[in-house]
Amino acid sequence: MPVSPTALAHAEDLADFVAASPSSYHAAEEVARRLEEVGFVRLDEEQAWPAQAGGRFVVVRDGAAIAWAVPADASATTASHIFGAHTDSPxxxxxxxxxxxxxxxxxxxxxxxxxxxxxxxxxxxxxxxxxxxxxxxxxxxxxxxxxxxxxxxxxxxxxxxxxxxxxxxxxxxxxxxxxxxxxxxxxxxxxxxxxxxxxxxxxxxxxxxxxSARGAVFGKDDAFFASGRLDDLASVHAGVVALGALASSSLAGGAIPVLAAFDHEELGSASRSGAAGPFLEDVLVRVYAGLGADASEQRRAFAASWCLSSDVGHSVHPNYAHKHDPVVQPLLGSGPILKVNANQRYATDAVGAAAWAAWCETAGIASQEFVSNNGVPCGSTIGPITATRLGIRTVDVGIPILSMHSARELAGVSDLHDLARVAGAFFSA
Known part of the structure; x- marks a missing residue:
């Protein structure tokens, strides 16, 4: 069936986002630019930061950007809901x-x-x-x-x-x-x-x-979207859209929504702007210090927090079906995916799967699972790294695509929009 006008508009906006983000450095600046346009304040890591309650802020470190919005009634132990993605591509x-x-x-x-x-x-x-x-x-x-x-x-x-x-x-x-x-x-x-x-x-x-080619919608019923750098600008863009939508809301009684767009995921994340580095912890420590938290209260907040690690996964390929699990076969256009791996290449567990199901239900979207064929090991993401680095409960999710790591990758238009919708439900939970 045809995709909705809203999903088509989301895909066109993603095409603009990718065109403005040919490198991780451009992507981080585009995240900041878009959020500043809706009232977020850009902070300098070398300067003192203002009191956090009620504020909306963004900070850029090299090719990475972290943005957050603090509810007016946030306390020293308010949890954070972190939507994690990456700005680099192979x-x-x-x-x-x-x-x-x-x-x-x-x-x-x-x-x-x-x-x-x-x-x-x-x-x-x-x-x-x-x-x-x-x-x-x-x-x-x-x-x-x-x-x-x-x-x-x-x-x-x-x-x-x-x-x-x-x-x-x-x-x-x-x-x-x-x-x-x-x-x-x-x-x-x-x-x-x-x-x-x-x-x-x-x-x-x-x-x-x-x-240099712009992203394009095509196919029967405008089902497909092809573009460079969907891995992982599709997730970064979804997070920006979801967080930006909160700019006009009066946040109260919920978690602190955080967008963390890291660099160097394709190399293993081991850098000052990668998920294995200190960037996210540096920001969170300063956010909670602004709320008056001591070290114990910060750790209590971390224990109550969640991270959605969002990165692309494999849709079943009609010409190479034998490369996929014979039963679990996610398909473009059927919803975002929950990524599962027994060897902790993804951080999802039973509790995380249940939480993901609840956020998807709140957003009113369908979800699929992804698991690898036993003979074709999967890659990994920032999820296990973030869970290990900070001890925050983490769930690995994303959208299914074809042509992963190609110069031009293929996604489902409806999946792109649905990912932003569930990111919004996660931020608002």
Missing amino acids: GFKLKPKPTTGARGWLQAGVEVYGGPLLNSWLDRELRLAGRLALADGRVVLADTGALLRLPQLAIHLDREANSGLALDKQLQTQPVWGLGEPSEEDLLGELAASVGVDAADIRGFDAVVAD
Whole structure:
């Protein structure tokens, strides 16, 4: 059946969000920008923070952002409801001395970031985006727009390409971006020009490659949404929408809603802006200090808190059904998923499953389960890391997708909207 106009509008807004977020640094800033527009106050970690009761705040650390809204009647032991996601995606990151080339071509020296499906990046117009650290101490965000391409070798020159394509990660993943002889500042000059600074002033950079095509709704009854970086901007966006919807509400008598969008999940989360780092704890400790909590009261609040770790999972693939569990087979358009794993790759347990069911019922949405085929081990998420790091009860959830870790992934339009709805129910519980 056709998806609702509200779900279609949500998908279009997600397309805008992804277009504004080609790198984790852009994503964190877009989270802050959107929340500031609805009244959240941006805080500096180096400054003293205001009293927390009744306030709505957001803080950015590198490519991560944490935002929260404190009920006016919050106390030192009020629980937090944390919706966790991540801002990074598998792909390519620019190397030092990035301008390379051969045979009259200008190329970009890139390093593989995380575990991308390499062949999905072929024959696409790609953009280069990230942050530049300048000689005057400023850090600016840059985005070239469509600039690069990884051209595939023609079938005439590789008659076996359709029998199985394997790309050498060093020799065959360096995009072309122009013609001529390489010089040291050429590619950095493109990044600098995109933001109106001098390439000679660049002292450091973190830049990644992203698909330049906009997200699109398509398929029978507008059921599908395809875009780059759905893993995991679909969850980040759902959290922003849900938290932003509380901006005009009078919060009272409930938990403290928190959105935690971490960086570096695709690398294991071990960084100052990753889930294994101290960012979330740093923020929560300061929030509870603002409520007058001592160390014991903070731990009591943590014990009463919940974290929904939201990341994408696998929909059953019609051409590869044998790769999935033979019974538990989530499908696009049938609702968000509860992720289960016996080896604690996901943090869900029975109590968490029951809580998830209650939040879904409150939101009026259907839910599915995901569990891996025993012969195809699953990945992991920020869920077990957050549970281990803070001792907060954690449930792993998300939406089912196809083409995970592709340059362009596939989701169900209704699932995207339903995830935001259940995030709202979770925040308001």
